[in-house]
Amino acid sequence: MKPQYRGEDVEGNRVWGTPVQYLSKSGRQVYRITFQGGKIYDASGALFDTTDASTVFSGEGKAIFVMDENGDFYASKFQQVGRFHHSSLAGGEPVAAAGEMKVEHGVLILLSNKSGHYRPGRTFTEQALDSLSRKGISTDGVTRDFV
Amino acid sequence: MLNQRSKSLIRALLYPIQFDRNPVDGVERVLKLVVDAGALGATPPEYLASTKAALASSEKLSKLIPQEHSEKVIRRYLMKIQQRLSSIPGASSHSAGKRGVTPAIPLPEVAQNS
Numbered sequence: 001m002k003p004q005y006r007g008e009d010v011e012g013n014r015v016w017g018t019p020v021q022y023l024s025k026s027g028r029q030v031y032r033i034t035f036q037g038g039k040i041y042d043a044s045g046a047l048f049d050t051t052d053a054s055t056v057f058s059g060e061g062k063a064i065f066v067m068d069e070n071g072d073f074y075a076s077k078f079q080q081v082g083r084f085h086h087s088s089l090a091g092g093e094p095v096a097a098a099g100e101m102k103v104e105h106g107v108l109i110l111l112s113n114k115s116g117h118y119r120p121g122r123t124f125t126e127q128a129l130d131s132l133s134r135k136g137i138s139t140d141g142v143t144r145d146f147v
Numbered sequence: 148m149l150n151q152r153s154k155s156l157i158r159a160l161l162y163p164i165q166f167d168r169n170p171v172d173g174v175e176r177v178l179k180l181v182v183d184a185g186a187l188g189a190t191p192p193e194y195l196a197s198t199k200a201a202l203a204s205s206e207k208l209s210k211l212i213p214q215e216h217s218e219k220v221i222r223r224y225l226m227k228i229q230q231r232l233s234s235i236p237g238a239s240s241h242s243a244g245k246r247g248v249t250p251a252i253p254l255p256e257v258a259q260n261s
Contacts, residue, residue, distance in 0.1 A: 016159070
């Protein structure tokens with residue numbers, strides 16, 4: 001995470017003033033997405049779909065995601081400046097990938113590396129795509145939205 | 148010098164457009180997802196007052212968050228934000244800081260196909 005955002009989870013911090021929510025390891029489980037039969041599922045077991053999601057970078061139709069050092073993915077359909085960011089999903093810890101994803105009926109459509117807090121290079125997104133491929137997700141037709 | 152609160156509000160306005168090729172294209176998205184959403188608990192008058200203060204300051208606004216747009220591009224974007232916020236009824240700077248009422252941001256004028 002960029003050092004400028006350190007301490008943002010504390011009330012009265014010098015970044016936003018208001019605290020950003022940082023999820024604990026147990027708290028982030030409701031945001032975990034899993035993979036089965038080539039499809040993506042949310043924590044409730046339903047097909048993941050970002051049609052009703054939005055990010056501050058792209059507007060509607062995408063969710064923010066992070067991949068941790070174990071290759072586990074967490075995604076949120078909600079992002080709000082100064083309240084909930086990629087850093088929220090990771091509890092402020094380092095990530096193996098971060099960005100946005102567009103998913104329709106469990107099918108991955110797009111992956112980006114747009115994360116203001118982590119600003120990861122393309123390598124990290126490729127890392128995420130490799131991990132997804134190993135989990136049975138087809139990445140051939142997936143749009144790569146690199147910045 | 149910008150005060151801490153104004154710096155935070157300007158960060159909130161800059162954060163969403165850091166990856167936009169042309170930040171001005173993101174103005175309406177930011178007004179909806181930041182200002183209208185009351186991000187950081189601020190009202191449109193507070194965002195307007197902070198934008199005016201920022202544009203009148205010598206602060207390096209492009210350095211308030213890690214991003215790659217130039218100072219010129221960032222200030223042009225904030226100028227557009229200021230113009231749009233100024234068009235909101237009741238969002239004048241004298242009422243900045245009063246909370247509780249968040250005026251809805253009117254949509255920009257668009258050409259009508261008829």
